[in-house]
């Protein structure tokens with residue numbers, strides 16, 4: 454337990470995914486379970502560091518943009534610090550993400566067309582009103598982002614032999630912080646300054662500026678439009694795009710791009726095979742890793758870590774009963790139905806009464 458933890462954030466488990474490692478022929482596979490942070494995402498680490506900074510500087514509160522996860526984290530940690538907050542949310546954010554922010558009762562505004570212009574305007578308002586700008590990017594909130602470095606240090610402390618770390622990218626800030634933490638841990642360890650794990654920028658094909666720039670397929674990490682449906686990763690002009698691209702290259706990593714369908718498949722597979730339920734953005738690195746394993750880019754000599762950034766309960770739209778109504782089964786049909794599910798050899802008797 455980290456004694457500096459405010460609400461229990463950080464020191465998340467690194468869980469082995471042995472079944473999936475075998476399935477994809479890897480030497481080892483681990484999940485960094487960032488979805489187990491108090492509000493369900495790694496953003497809690499950034500919120501804790503941001504609010505500490507706001508209190509230390511005597512500011513009256515915070516202001517941020519968010520697709521939902523950062524907003525929930527800032528709202529919770531802001532309330533804990535006794536600070537007021539203002540949140541501008543992206544249109545189309547999942548209902549579950551927005552609903553989970555409401556109990557904290559911060560001013561929440563929907564701002565269409567979220568992009569650099571909105572962020573610049575909030576920067577101006579923050580300076581004029583003594584609010585801390587807590588957008589989760591290095592460009593706007595460098596002190597807060599340092600809170601996420603520990604993701605990298607904790608991975609290497611738990612598994613020093615990790616060869617690749619797959620990170621989902623939207624604005625690029627998470628990747629920059631994770632890479633920095635990996636480098637710090639590597640330099641501090643007895644392994645000295647040898648090369649650390651490669652960092653793999655994992656992005657949806659419908660918005661992949663950082664992955665494409667890291668591989669030299671784009672001059673700059675900017676795309677004209679964003680067509681992916683994966684919440685949290687919809688930034689055509691990522692604020693930390695240049696820094697993220699540089700961090701990938703410096704680590705000896707690369708970019709891997711996956712479709713939304715591959716991502717949803719990986720999300721389902723992780724739940725079915727390993728019992729971990731994460732939101733689609735968090736399944737992107739798993740889908741990217743699977744694509745790289747299928748292409749022979751990684752294999753039995755590799756020890757891979759994926760960063761699972763957000764909890765599955767944050768975005769339930771693919772799993773609602775409206776989409777997949779439950780099968781209705783009367784009491785007298787239960788035995789037969791369950792027997793069919795288990796296979797006839799294991800069929801239980803139809804009811805307690807029938808065995809007498």
Ligand SMILES: Cc1ncc(COP(=O)(O)O)c(C=O)c1O
Pocket residue numbers: 494520522523589621622623624625626627628684685686732734735762763
């Ligand atoms: C669940 C989840 N994963 C990954 C990311 C990407 O982080 P970044 O925007 O720092 O690249 C986000 C960003 O909001 C997110 O919410």
